[in-house]
Amino acid sequence: MKKALIIQNKYIGDVLVASIIAKNIKSVFPDIEVHFFCYNKAISILDNNPYINKIIDFDDTELKKIPVLWKYAQCIRKEKYDIIFDPYAKLQSRFIILFSNAKRRISFNKPFFKNLYTDVFLEEKYPKIVCCTSIENRCLLLTPFFQDFSTINFQTEIFLKDSEIADARKLMSQAGITFSKPILMIGVLGSVLDKSWPLEYMSELINLLTQNFNVDILLNYIPNQKKEVENILKNVTNKKPIYSNILGKNIREFSAILKNCTALIANEGGAVNTAKAIDIPTFSIFSPHKFRKDWGCYENLFIHKSFHLMDIFPEVYQEFSIKEILKNPTPFYKLMSPDKVLPNIDKYLQEVLKISPKGKTFSKIPSLHPKITALAITYNEEANIDRYLNDISFADEIIIVDSYSTDNTKNKFLKYPNVKFIERKFDNFTNQKNFAISQASNDWIIFFDLDEHIPEGLKIEILTTVNSENTKDAYWVYRNFFFSGKHIKYSGWKNDKVIRLFKKNKVHYRENKFVHEEIICDTKAGFLKHKIDHFSFNSIDSYHKKLNQYASLKAEELFKKRKKPNFFHYYIKPAFRFFSHYFLQLGFLDGKSGYIIAKMYAQYVLDRYKYLDQLWNENRKL
Incomplete structure (x- = not known):
């Protein structure tokens, strides 16, 4: 009888996905004995799995010690496996492979180590079948045994017993849940705070759910996140339909509780993977550094949907590397404000889950991010208005102070209902600009001229800057100077810079400067890395x-x-x-x-x- 080993150290989501290999290899060799080498905190996800004959568990910390790793390598060698699948493909698993003596050793085509294996496969960057590479790439390791890749069963599964589901239902009943209305489990936090939708945004989601839908709400989190959950609940108005203490003692009990729910709405991660494995509908909010193509599994099915920063600001990924986003994720998370995300959840509840709202729809959804006012002073600028308004469309408020233009400037601006148009007699640039600042309602000001163009990268940088936790009071922006369409690289314009982003109450223009006005700021201004295009020379x-x-x-x-x-x-x-x-x-x-x-x-x-x-x-x- 053949024997196979699957090595997948961690995490729960990875272990769950790797278990697909066991199911499929059993379909090819029904009598094969399948073992799974697994992180001890994740083994419960494999319990009761009919496709796995034996689980070899280990402590992740201990396995990093050479003597412990050598001991496991020797044990695995003695098992005399015919096939070893190594989807983990890390140093520890390669060490085990080296001494395994297995006839067939299957993994990914990685530099320096591919000679350890008999079969290697190059990981695909984009999915073809189930919308995510996390599953499809692991299933690539089954290619030697399947002539047609599409015939592989890609569905993850957690095998809960009826008794486990019944016990979970009893636990929920004892907590006060009557099962008379839909039950939504909300995964309020990711594995860590830096991988979680902001707490104040999650409070707003819960507020809008309780105000607009007749549902019970279970909060899901890990016990050491209790303090953060309390902070979320502080900003929740109606706590009556919320249950924050039905957590489950382990992953199986959590899965059984989730099986009794209508759907899961959560930060993308292990909870979402678990829900998909037990056929519970999901709406997931992705971390900015993760992508649907890797973990948006089964979103080709109607019941699973998600929201990603890519949906609203795809240009972020042209301007920032994943490393930069991971280093400081907060401003990128804050771009995914409630006014952007919650309408999608509202649609999901009504169209997918068929849960009717109490009223027509969600009430007005706040953005919660720091608000920006765009200011400009104008005189005969009709030719630049459309471009300018397109460039500053991300602003929450737009105020134009015009010096009684004699062309069509006023009429063009008045066509835009979101623009506040003020006429003021011109005396000098400084007074005109200080007056404009006094009209702003928001803390952050952007003050661009209409002959300047704001590239997409600078827009994103402005938004991420104001959403950052540590900000300056003002920011310099360098300018590319253009003369009749030609970029002027010298002539005194090489290092031309202006302050275009600042805090209203920290900055003003020097009053005795009538032209080439100067910003007064008590603190040292910062610098934005993207430049604006200055088209001052039209003729x-x-x-x-x-x-x-x-x-x-x-x-x-x-x-x-x-x-x-x-x-x-x-x-x-x-x-x-x-x-x-x-x-x-x-x-x-x-x-x-x-x-x-x-x-x-x-x-x-x-x-x-x-x-x-x-x-x-x-x-x-x-």
Whole structure:
């Protein structure tokens, strides 16, 4: 009689998935004896499994010791296995394989170790059949015994006894559950806090369930998470239909309790895998660092659904590595705010579980994330409005302070109901911007000009920044400067930066600066890594007009400081400005555009002193 060994150290979900190998190898060789080498805290998931003849359990900490590992390797060698499946494929399992003397040793094609095995398979990156690679890749190890991969039975199973299910039902009855209405188990936490949907978001889910649906709610967590559960319940209004102490003493008792529930809503993980193995409907909330393609098993079936950050912000994964997300997961979790997730759960309850709400639907769902106000001051910006509003669509509030534009700016903004449009006579840029800040309702401000474009990466960085636990009061953003569509890399614009993100109550513009306004912030500002695109130069004429306005305002600023122009200002300063832009700041490398820019800024310096002279002449006439 043939003998086979399956090595799958941990965790519960992995052990459960690996047990599929036992079921399928038995279908090929009905008389084969199957053993399972398993982490002792996960063996109960395999109890009563008709496809496994023997469980070899171990303590994970002890197995890391060479003498203990050697002892297990010798025992396994004595068993004289014909086939060893190694889906764990780690150093410990390879050590066992090395001394096993099994005729057939099957694992994955990993560097340096593939010669230990008789059959190796390259893991697939994307699933084909059951929506997740975690199952399909383990089933790849069965390929030598199946001509058609699609005929493999991919369904995980936990074999509960009728008596276990009945005992769990009795336990639930004793706690006060009548089974007269749907029972939802809520997995309120992941294995650790950093792998859990934020506690305040989970409170909001429970609030909305109790307010809108006639259901009983069981909370699932591990005992050492009791404090976090108490914090969740502090923010729950109606605690009457909530049962927080029906946990189960072990994985089997938990599974039996879950078997008596209508569905599980939880952080993706072991509880969700368990529910799928006992045929209980699930709605799972994925950690930002995990993906459906790996663990979204059986979502091709109607009863299993999930929510992932990818659903709302796919660009996150173009800008941040999984390593970066794992290092600081909180801001990414907070992007999955209740207003984004809960409508999906509402739909799941009604369409999949057929649970009718008390009213029409969920009441208004709060976002709970830090809110952002987008501010802008405008004058004749009709050409940039659509792009600007698309760029700042992630803001919770949009306020425009317009200086009585003479084009179609006002009418275009008024077409957008989410925009607050205010008209104010222009005196200078500083006063206009400080007025705009005073109108904001939210703590965080983004203050972009309409001739600036916000790339997707910067949008995501802004959202993750404000959602972070440790934030600065203000943030610099570097700008890519464009002249008539050409990216200007030198000419004084190489390191151009502006503060575009800040806290309302921590920042204001310096009042004595009428142009090239300055931010006043008591603390050191941080830096965002993504740049904005600045399209200030649409044409030479339009930029001449802008610089002319700046020159006039700068002259007023200098006049208030009682500055008087002289030969130095008229001749030396303009000439030096040209020299600085074109030579010192390498403007000549920008070609003809660099020359034009240098010339225009020299003229700007000259004009401001001409305007200053006019102000002094007018003052003498008074």
